[in-house]
Each structure stands twice: as structure tokens, then as C-alpha cells.
Amino acid sequence: MADGIDIEGLAARLSTASGLAAKADIGPVAEALGLAGRAVAVGDDCAAIPDGDGHLLFAIEGFINGFVAADPWFAGWCGVMVNISDIAAMGGRPLAVVDAVWAEGEAGAAPILAGLRAAAEAFGVPIVGGHTNIRTDRGQLSVAILGRAKALLTSFDAAPGDLLVAAIDHRGRYREPFDNFEAATDAPHERLRGDIALLPGIAEAGLARAAKDISQGGLVGTAVMLAECSGVGIDIDVAAIPVPRGIALDRWLSTFPSFGYILAVAPDHLDAVLARFAARDITAAAIGAITAGSRVTLHAGDRRALVRDWRATPLMAMVKAEDAA
Incomplete structure (x- = not known):
């Protein structure tokens, strides 16, 4: 009330x-x-690049170390999900994602990678490459996405x-x-x-x-x-x-x-x-x-x-x- x-x-x-x-x-x-100070036409959910009769959309997300450490599988899932949400927020449809993963050994990387894969399969958006370093002392994650919009939401x-x-x-x-x-x-x-x-x-x-x-x-x-x-x-x-x-x-x-x-x-x-x-x-x-x-x-x-x-x-x-x- x-x-x-x-x-x-x-x-x-x-x-x-x-x-x-x-x-x-x-x-x-x-x-x-x-x-x-620029007259920015489109902005912070994604960069929008004119492409034929529409726009390519390009975005990236990085995740807080504490989140990756506390819930690595869900962090991997979110790496895909939140990027897809950014593409949708600009009126676009996702095309593909790439990831950058840092972890302590294969065991440290496994839940992050499993979450990434599960979300990619759920949303039907392929992971097409990325960067891997599994010789670090902590888990970190960043994921980028490419999409395309016929009509922009800005x-x-x-x-x-x-x-x-x-x-x-x-x-x-x-x-x-x-x-x-x-x-x-x-x-x-x-x-x-x-x-x-x-x-x-x-x-x-x-x-x-x-x-x-x-x-x-x-x-x-x-x-x-x-x-x-x-x-x-x-x-x-x-x-x-x-x-x-x-x-x-x-x-x-x-x-x-x-x-x-x-x-x-x-x-x-x-x-x-x-x-x-x-x-x-x-x-x-x-x-x-x-x-x-x-x-x-x-x-x-x-x-x-x-x-x-x-x-x-x-x-x-x-x-x-x-x-x-």
C-alpha cells in the first residue's frame, strides 16, 4: 500500500x-x-555498429571475483545469460559468444566451463572460441557476445x-x-x-x-x-x-x-x-x-x-x- x-x-x-x-x-x-562528451547515438548495453540494413551488436561482461569463487557454475551460466540480455535490450538477436577463463587447474575451471556450456545450450547460442589460463591462483571470468539488430532499442x-x-x-x-x-x-x-x-x-x-x-x-x-x-x-x-x-x-x-x-x-x-x-x-x-x-x-x-x-x-x-x- x-x-x-x-x-x-x-x-x-x-x-x-x-x-x-x-x-x-x-x-x-x-x-x-x-x-x-561525444554525442553518443547508442550506448552502454552494447556497442552498435552499422551493418547493411541493421546493426551488429557487440558487448562484454566481466564478473566479480567473489561471485566466481562463491558460485562458479552459476557465474559461467551468467556469462552467457547476461550478455544475451544485453543484446535483447538493444532489440537484437544473439549470434555467438567467446569467453576468457582464468582458474587454478582443470578442476578449478570445470564448474565455470560447465555453466557456460549449459547456458549456451539452453539459449541456443554457440560458444565459438575464447581465451583460457588455468595456471592462476583464482577463478576469473569475462564473456563477450556478438548479435544483430534489425531495429534498435537504445x-x-x-x-x-x-x-x-x-x-x-x-x-x-x-x-x-x-x-x-x-x-x-x-x-x-x-x-x-x-x-x-x-x-x-x-x-x-x-x-x-x-x-x-x-x-x-x-x-x-x-x-x-x-x-x-x-x-x-x-x-x-x-x-x-x-x-x-x-x-x-x-x-x-x-x-x-x-x-x-x-x-x-x-x-x-x-x-x-x-x-x-x-x-x-x-x-x-x-x-x-x-x-x-x-x-x-x-x-x-x-x-x-x-x-x-x-x-x-x-x-x-x-x-x-x-x-x-
Whole structure:
């Protein structure tokens, strides 16, 4: 119930969450590479390279050492899964992945490789090569992916007047002790492949132009990233967010789901977008509005609290050049 939500306390906790704070590392790296300040047309889920009548999509993920050590099989699985999610978030379909694995001997590498292979088979995306070093003292993992999009969904095209839609697969559970909510490892393979095809289908039908994969920043942190990239504000109605039974709201808003996206959708396309997710039993709802300005806020009833003003406190420093002033 909206009346029972401490909206100011919730906004304060989310604004200082470690998953969101880590995104601030992107800015200095982008500046060092000469990327900061450019008019970036497409962005951080994947690089998009014009290719004939579409775009090649290229992305990479690296994994925290503690995660690889604590759950190496699932780390391998995630190496494939999260890259595929990034391709889908850009309206694309995955083509192939490559991996870089460091481990202490064959025994140390075995669970990581098994997780990689299991996910590649489940999603039907081949592993076509990579790099291996099994003479190190700890497990580490990085995985890259190539995909292709006929029509792009970007982080840079949300516009005032759009509605913010959250689409998350609730048919899962937490992979403790991390805030990873996974609904994929025991799902039928055909279901996984069909679910991932939802985003490119929405892009190709012209039902949305902007989307982002919900990352370790959680739903609200990912909304901050979308707002900054698109040069807009976002106002989120906390009471409109579907939360699985038995999960606290603040944990859910910080969760990294195995299937989770936010999309900016024009009001006249909302019903069609929600119907596509509903047809595959994915929980989706309009949870807020894209606004002019630079403030990302939460509201419950008539109470509103600021999470971040990206113009006053930039996060990734990857805003469009025309919105940077």
C-alpha cells in the first residue's frame, strides 16, 4: 500500500546502493578512452555498429571475483545469460559468444566451463572460441557476445510523455547470498529462447525505441542510467511496481533479475507491449512516466522523493551532448 511506504527512506537507500554507485566508474573510463562528451547515438548495453540494413551488436561482461569463487557454475551460466540480455535490450538477436577463463587447474575451471556450456545450450547460442589460463591462483571470468539488430532499442531515445514499463520474470527465486533473482536455470529451453525474442519483436514492430536491461543497479538504478543517457527525468510510482509475494520492496528494487527490462513506451503502444509480455507469462506494468528535466524520483500517493538529479550529480557522464549543458 502506498500509505505504508517510507518513500524518503526508500529513495535514500536506493540512491546510495552499491550497485548504482559502481556505475559511476564508467565515466572516468569513458573519459580516458576519449568517449566522454561525444554525442553518443547508442550506448552502454552494447556497442552498435552499422551493418547493411541493421546493426551488429557487440558487448562484454566481466564478473566479480567473489561471485566466481562463491558460485562458479552459476557465474559461467551468467556469462552467457547476461550478455544475451544485453543484446535483447538493444532489440537484437544473439549470434555467438567467446569467453576468457582464468582458474587454478582443470578442476578449478570445470564448474565455470560447465555453466557456460549449459547456458549456451539452453539459449541456443554457440560458444565459438575464447581465451583460457588455468595456471592462476583464482577463478576469473569475462564473456563477450556478438548479435544483430534489425531495429534498435537504445538508452538514448526515451522522451517526455513516454511511459516507463518494467517487465520482469517473477517465476524464480534468489540465488543467495547475492541479490540475483534467477528464473532461467531450470526453465524449458524453448521458453527461454521465446522470452528473449520479445524485445527484438517489440523493436521491429515499432512499439518502443528505448530500453535497458535491469543490471546490478536494480530497477531504480537502471532508470537513473536511462534518464541520464536520454536526457530526461523519470518519475516512478512505487505502488504500481509488481513485487513477487514474500519479497521486501526495497530488496526487489535493488535486485538483478535474470530476465528484467525497462522500456520507454508511447501511451498508444502500451497495451500492445503489455500484451506481448502477458502472452509469455512475463509480469509487466507501466510504473511511471518519462518527464522533462533531470530528476529521477519515486512517489507514493502525494509524497515524492528524489533518488538522483543526474544534471546536478552525473552518474556515467554519457549524456547526449545537447543535454550536457
